[in-house]
Amino acid sequence: MIFxxxxxxxxxxxxxxxxxxxxxxxxxxxxxxxxxxxIDEVRKSGxxxxxxxxxxxxxxxxxxxRKSGKPIYLIVxxxxxxxGTFKDRYxxxxxxxxxxxxxxxxxxxxxxxxxxIYIRGEFPHGARILERAIAEARAANLCGPxxxxxxxxxxxxxxxxAGAYICGEETGLIESLEGKRAYPRxxxxxxxxxxxxxxxxTIVNNVxxxxxxxxxxxxxxxxxxxxxxxxxxxxxxxxxxxxVQRPGYYEFEVGKITLGELLNEVCGGPLPGRKFKAxxxxxxxxxxxxxxxxxxxxxxxxSTRTLTVEDIPMDFDTMAACGTMGGSGGVIVMDDSVNMVExxxxxxxxxxxxxxxxxxPCREGSxxxxxxxxxxxxxxxxxxxxxxxxxxxxxxxxxxxxxxxEACSWPTxxxxxxxxxxxxxxAALKNSKSAxxxxxx
Amino acid sequence: xxxxxxxxxxxxxxxxxxxxxxxxxxxxxxLIQEDVGFISxxxxxxxxxxxxxxxxxxxxxxxxxxxxxxxxxxxxxIKVCRTLSCALMGGYKTCETLEQEFGTxxxxxxxxxxxxxxxxxxxxxxxxxxxVMIDDDLHENxxxxxxxxxxxxxxxxxxxxxxxxxxxx
Ligand SMILES: Cc1cc2nc3c(=O)[nH]c(=O)nc-3n(C[C@H](O)[C@H](O)[C@H](O)COP(=O)(O)O)c2cc1C
Ligand code: SF4
Ligand code: FES
Numbered sequence: 001m002i003f004x005x006x007x008x009x010x011x012x013x014x015x016x017x018x019x020x021x022x023x024x025x026x027x028x029x030x031x032x033x034x035x036x037x038x039i040d041e042v043r044k045s046g047x048x049x050x051x052x053x054x055x056x057x058x059x060x061x062x063x064x065x066r067k068s069g070k071p072i073y074l075i076v077x078x079x080x081x082x083x084g085t086f087k088d089r090y091x092x093x094x095x096x097x098x099x100x101x102x103x104x105x106x107x108x109x110x111x112x113x114x115x116x117i118y119i120r121g122e123f124p125h126g127a128r129i130l131e132r133a134i135a136e137a138r139a140a141n142l143c144g145p146x147x148x149x150x151x152x153x154x155x156x157x158x159x160x161x162a163g164a165y166i167c168g169e170e171t172g173l174i175e176s177l178e179g180k181r182a183y184p185r186x187x188x189x190x191x192x193x194x195x196x197x198x199x200x201x202t203i204v205n206n207v208x209x210x211x212x213x214x215x216x217x218x219x220x221x222x223x224x225x226x227x228x229x230x231x232x233x234x235x236x237x238x239x240x241x242x243x244v245q246r247p248g249y250y251e252f253e254v255g256k257i258t259l260g261e262l263l264n265e266v267c268g269g270p271l272p273g274r275k276f277k278a279x280x281x282x283x284x285x286x287x288x289x290x291x292x293x294x295x296x297x298x299x300x301x302x303s304t305r306t307l308t309v310e311d312i313p314m315d316f317d318t319m320a321a322c323g324t325m326g327g328s329g330g331v332i333v334m335d336d337s338v339n340m341v342e343x344x345x346x347x348x349x350x351x352x353x354x355x356x357x358x359x360x361p362c363r364e365g366s367x368x369x370x371x372x373x374x375x376x377x378x379x380x381x382x383x384x385x386x387x388x389x390x391x392x393x394x395x396x397x398x399x400x401x402x403x404x405x406e407a408c409s410w411p412t413x414x415x416x417x418x419x420x421x422x423x424x425x426x427a428a429l430k431n432s433k434s435a436x437x438x439x440x441x
Numbered sequence: 442x443x444x445x446x447x448x449x450x451x452x453x454x455x456x457x458x459x460x461x462x463x464x465x466x467x468x469x470x471x472l473i474q475e476d477v478g479f480i481s482x483x484x485x486x487x488x489x490x491x492x493x494x495x496x497x498x499x500x501x502x503x504x505x506x507x508x509x510x511x512x513x514x515x516x517x518x519i520k521v522c523r524t525l526s527c528a529l530m531g532g533y534k535t536c537e538t539l540e541q542e543f544g545t546x547x548x549x550x551x552x553x554x555x556x557x558x559x560x561x562x563x564x565x566x567x568x569x570x571x572x573v574m575i576d577d578d579l580h581e582n583x584x585x586x587x588x589x590x591x592x593x594x595x596x597x598x599x600x601x602x603x604x605x606x607x608x609x610x
Binding site (some may be wrong): 332 | 458460461463464465466467468470471492498501502505506507508509520523524525526528529530531532533534561562563564565566567568569570574577578579
């Protein structure tokens with residue numbers, strides 16, 4: 001659906017090409033509808049946010065404070081910085097008008113007069129492509145003043161980030177857009193739907209989520225809700241990276257494909273002579289899955305079923321029931337050439353670098369987790385280090401302002417819980433390692 | 442501050458995008474860095490005056506965001522992704538190769554002033570790992586051989602510039 005034209009030969013990212021393919025037809029339809037009717041369709045569709053948390057989009061829109069008399073803002077979260085995630089990049093570069101159409105429909109539905117696209121600083125071409133797309137759309141009266149002669153006006157501007165991961169967190173993003181350090185805000189009271197940008201009600205949605213809105217208005221919420229699986233509706237963009245034959249981005253109905261099918265059939269299986277060892281299914285913050293482990297889940301009727309890692313459907317709910325998350329759709333695969341201590345040391349370096357530093361448990365904890373795992377790799381490794389690093393992680397999650405606290409502790413907690421032996425034996429293994437083994441920290 | 446006329450025009454335009462001037466801090470810093478190469482103390486004062494802020498309000502932004510820098514860098518900026526998917530596919534080797542090619546270390550300007558190489562975190566192109574950004578351009582699947590090829594191209598361009606321009610435009 002979303003990727004219908006992406007990578008299609010001859011499909012270009014300009015307005016003329018988009019309109020040749022029916023572009024902005026759905027915005028034309030939307031502006032003839034009552035705004036509340038659009039919100040109702042989105043609610044009926046069951047669409048869940050694609051930025052990481054999987055929060056139902058219709059419910060989020062329903063929470064917006066419409067009585068305050070203040071303007072309502074909409075922010076497109078195009079920060080795409082969760083490691084392993086690279087889907088929004090292709091939408092922005094190859095089909096920017098699809099994003100603009102979805103955004104304008106969402107603005108119309110929520111009576112938003114001013115929208116911002118917050119795009120990560122490392123997408124300079126993406127920002128220029130979007131600037132041009134906005135100029136084209138404005139010239140064609142598809143955004144800006146008096147859109148399509150309806151009397152409804154909405155401006156949309158690009159705002160570039162500058163290399164900080166925490167700008168992806170919605171309240172950090174809002175602070176950043178206000179011209180400050182991206183320090184996430186305390187919720188409550190700072191729920192964006194009530195006190196967001198400039199203390200006004202604000203909607204923050206991921207790029208992919210807003211593209212789905214367009215398709216929901218096209219086919220109707222009811223029809224959209226039949227795609228995918230119950231409570232996990234629509235399609236989802238999955239990004240596969242690491243040790244598979246065919247890494248890349250793919251679009252599937254949510255939950256209609258299992259992790260095993262994705263990795264073995266779609267992505268061609270492991271590299272020659274290797275075996276899958278572990279997979280992080282939803283961006284680097286998601287808890288790792290170990291090939292060979294099984295999960296016993298309750299069915300609705302009270303009976304149980306047992307799943308292997310390969311059996312887990314790519315959805316939100318089963319992933320959560322298996323102790324991890326669908327998250328941002330970034331699937332990172334590691335094969336038997338990888339040592340888990342080293343992989344964790346790589347991840348911990350990321351989180352130590354990206355903590356915004358406001359909360360002591362997160363700022364100090366992420367740093368110590370990095371220090372311990374880096375010491376293991378580059379200096380001395382002790383048998384008790386796994387327990388030690390996990391004890392640090394256990395003191396972060398749940399004690400911080402934003403979900404980065406969980407994001408940085410889940411990798412350590414799950415790596416040590418599932419691969420504890422490797423942490424114990426790392427000292428011995430390190431000495432036997434060949435000199436040309438690939439360094440990953 | 443000696444900014445190009447087009448930078449000044451872009452600055453005045455971008456300030457109109459926000460109901461609150463302070464929001465324009467990051468856009469202004471981006472524009473100045475693109476024009477001058479880095480953010481000087483003078484630039485911080487200038488932005489503060491322009492947006493009716495205290496210099497500390499600008500300074501705290503400059504020191505928070507990794508892409509903003511307070512010192513000049515080499516002519517080309519090479520960013521090598523360090524994060525897991527790239528590392529699994531050899532990103533560390535890619536970075537070492539580039540360091541060797543230019544006889545420099547991460548974070549420093551190479552002796553010929555041509556490049557500054559840096560490790561950065563995930564560039565959101567993990568499916569084509571390892572990836573490298575050279576200035577604004579992304580390069581995908583940069584293994585050791587491709588890293589050498591990129592280095593060769595940069596050096597060739599540098600050599601071309603160094604020659605006295607026979608037919609200058
Ligand atoms: C540490 C952290 C980083 C995040 N990074 C991103 C990101 O890069 N892109 C994104 O869309 N959402 C990101 N999110 C999720 C946002 O906070 C927010 O939930 C999302 O943009 C809402 O959009 P959705 O409902 O459409 O998913 C991040 C959250 C956290 C806690
Ligand atoms: S949890 Fe970490 S990233 Fe989030 S606000 Fe606290 S210090 Fe900042
Ligand atoms: S890990 Fe290198 S681009 Fe994502």
